[in-house]
Amino acid sequence: MSRSSFALSQRAHTEMFAARILEQIPSSLLVINQQERVVAANRNFYQKSRRTAETTLGRTLDQVFPKVLITYTQLAGKVRALLHDGQPHEGGKLTYRAPGLPQRIYYYRLIPLQGDDGAPYVLLFMDDITAQEQFQAEARQVEQRLARVVECANDLVISLDPGGQIVTWNHAAECVCGISAVQAHGRTLTAMCDDASRLALAHLLAGCAADPRSQDAVRHAEASLLTADGRCVPIAWSCSPMHDEAGRVVGIVALGRDLTERRRMEAQLIQSAKMASLGVMAGGVAHELRNPLGIISACVQLLDEASDDPVLRSECAERIYTATRRAAQIIENLLTFASPQYEQMAAVELGQVLDAALLLLRHRLLAQQINLTISAAPDLPLVLGNTALLQQVFVNLVLNACEAMPDGGALTLALDHSGVGQVRVRVIDSGCGIAPEHLARVFDPFFTTRPIGKGIGLGLSLCYSIVQQHHGVLTVESQVGQGSSFTLLLPATLRDRDA
Ligand SMILES: Nc1ncnc2c1ncn2[C@@H]1O[C@H](COP(=O)(O)OP(=O)(O)OP(=O)(O)O)[C@@H](O)[C@H]1O
Ligand SMILES: [Mg+2]
CATH class of the missing domain: 3.30.450.20 (PAS domain)
Structure with a gap:
């Protein structure tokens, strides 16, 4: 085979190969000549437009596409301009409905070409973007719906x-x-x-x-x-x-x-629950006050009878002073407990809050023959808290323990560190314990196993919400017949004890 015939057959091969590629391209292609007539189209175009080579080739664009499409895209004008100045066109969207088919959306581009003869041609390239457009429209709708939900929330x-x-x-x-x-x-x-x-x-x-x-x-x-x-x-x-x-x-x-409204309701509940526990403690507190008052009265009597004895006078004065301080302390604790809570938080020493609560409950424990053991690890950090609220947590836990031990028992209060930056308080009783089916419900508001008129079932739910307000955790473990253990974990404040 001569060199020129080899080159010719090579060229024929390349052209056939290019034509096959054109056929396989998943976009519609049209080639338009200088006379603004379609001279070539690929298979994708014929399928999408439901046209044939006979009804396409040799026709102008407004014979191939609907008039309305040509008008709103100004396609014919753009092709003419391109044939004239050769500048590529940046493209745009068009919608096109072939006879008997649903409407499709295309992204089209006009690309300048030069034929073998040097004449200008235009390649009209149409990508079917119907699916992407639908997806974007749906995404926009979902976005708008979500935005409305967010705004109405x-x-x-x-x-x-x-x-x-x-x-x-x-x-x-x-x-x-x-x-x-x-x-x-x-x-x-x-x-x-x-x-x-x-x-x-x-x-x-x-x-x-x-x-x-x-x-x-x-x-x-x-x-x-x-x-x-x-x-x-x-x-x-x-x-x-x-x-x-x-x-x-x-x-x-x-x-x-x-949480403003919830806090307001909680404050009301806390206040009424406090009043209820005050009722429970009133007898004991009265008794606690009777002791120092009795001492004062006895000392005054002694002073009256033997007012000349300087040793006796000084001893009586000392006793009266101690008894007055104790009575004042009891009243002070009672007032702290009864005062409506304010959201004020301060660095508090849990041991002191616990002692104050116990001062109000001491008589109840004695009367019920409950053996109290208190242990506190040395150098416990302070916690950021509200004294009146924390006092209420301890009063509720101890009152519950008393209820669980009607015939006496042992109550252990243990304070120590737990993990980094946490203070742990455990209230452990040897009482009746909590049935496994009740264990998950004891912190629910109004859950009570006590008879009507005795308990309202708010004590533990209030403890729980108070502890939450302090960014702490309150948990319970219990064995029926052996006792219960309530554990309170509170984050230690960064402020130093001596600050
Ligand atoms: N230490 C405990 N031992 C055994 N059961 C307990 C103990 N603490 C709580 N419970 C159980 O949890 C229930 C709920 O306690 P909670 O303190 O919330 O309400 P209550 O004591 O029944 O009523 P109140 O509103 O007067 O406190 C109690 O009725 C009891 O069944
Ligand atoms: Mg209770």
């Missing part, structure tokens, strides 16, 4: 970047804080918390941002937000990380529930 719905800065802030957040979405955008959420709870939220968000494995992990904490008018609103937060496809944390969703 009663809870705060806030999205943050991984650094904790606010990206979106819903209507509920605007109402609770009096801060608009525009004002909130870009601010650091933790900087909007009050001093006492900033660390808790910062810790929660850092946990979300740092752990890419916790795909579905939702973390919870309580932290108060400061409002535009300087109020402090308690919020229960649930936070979870948002991930990209590679599993990297790209943001955090923070849901917040305003």
Whole structure:
């Protein structure tokens, strides 16, 4: 075979191969010549348009496509311009319905070509993007629906970047804080918390941002937000990380529930439960006061009879002073216990709170022949707490223990460290114990096994919510017939004992 015939056959092969590729391309292609007539089309075009080579080749664009399509895309004009100046066209969307087929959406481009003869041609390239468009429309709809849900939610719905800065802030957040979405955008959420709870939220968000494995992990904490008018609103937060496809944390969703109303109701419940326990303790407290009063009265009598004896005078004075202090202490504790709770938190020594509670209950324990053992590890750290509330927790736990030991028994109160930065208090009795089927319900409000009129079933549920407010944990273990053990874990405050 001569060189020229080899080259010719090579060229024929290449052309056939190119034609086959053209046929297989999953996009519609049309080639338009200088006379604005279609000179070639691929199989995909014939299938999608339901046309044939006879009804396509040699025709102008407005004979191939519906007139309305040519008008709104100005396709014929664009082809003409391209044939004239050779500049590629950036493309656009068009909708096209072939006879008997549903409407499809295409992305089209016009590409300039040069024929063997040097004449200009235009390649009309049409990609079927119907599926992507539908998907995007559905995604937009879902997005809009979610946005409406978020806006209508009663809870705060806030999205943050991984650094904790606010990206979106819903209507509920605007109402609770009096801060608009525009004002909130870009601010650091933790900087909007009050001093006492900033660390808790910062810790929660850092946990979300740092752990890419916790795909579905939702973390919870309580932290108060400061409002535009300087109020402090308690919020229960649930936070979870948002991930990209590679599993990297790209943001955090923070849901917040305003606890103001709940706290108000709890405060009312706590107050009425306190009044109920005061009723229970009243007899014992009266008895406790009768002792020092008796001592004072006896001393006064002695002074009256032997007022000249200086030793006796001094001893009587000493006893009167001690008895007065004890009576004053009992009254002081009673008032602390009965006072309506304020949300004030301070660094408190749990041992002292426990002693104050026991002073009110001592007589009850004695009367019931309950043997009390107290142990406290040395150098226990302080906890950030509300004395009146914590006192109520201890009073409720000890009163429950008394109820469980009507014929006497042993009560152990043990204070020690548990883990890093936690103080543990255990209240262990040798009473009747709790049936396994009741164990999970004892912290439920109004769960009681005591007869009507004796117990309302609020003691433990209030203890539970008070402990939660202190960012602590309250748990119970029990064996029927052997006794129960309530364990209270409270985070130690960073403030030093001697500060
Ligand atoms: N130390 C305990 N030993 C045995 N059972 C207990 C103990 N503490 C609590 N319980 C059980 O848990 C129930 C709920 O306790 P809770 O203190 O909430 O309510 P209550 O004592 O029945 O009524 P109150 O509202 O007067 O406290 C009790 O009725 C009792 O069955
Ligand atoms: Mg109780």
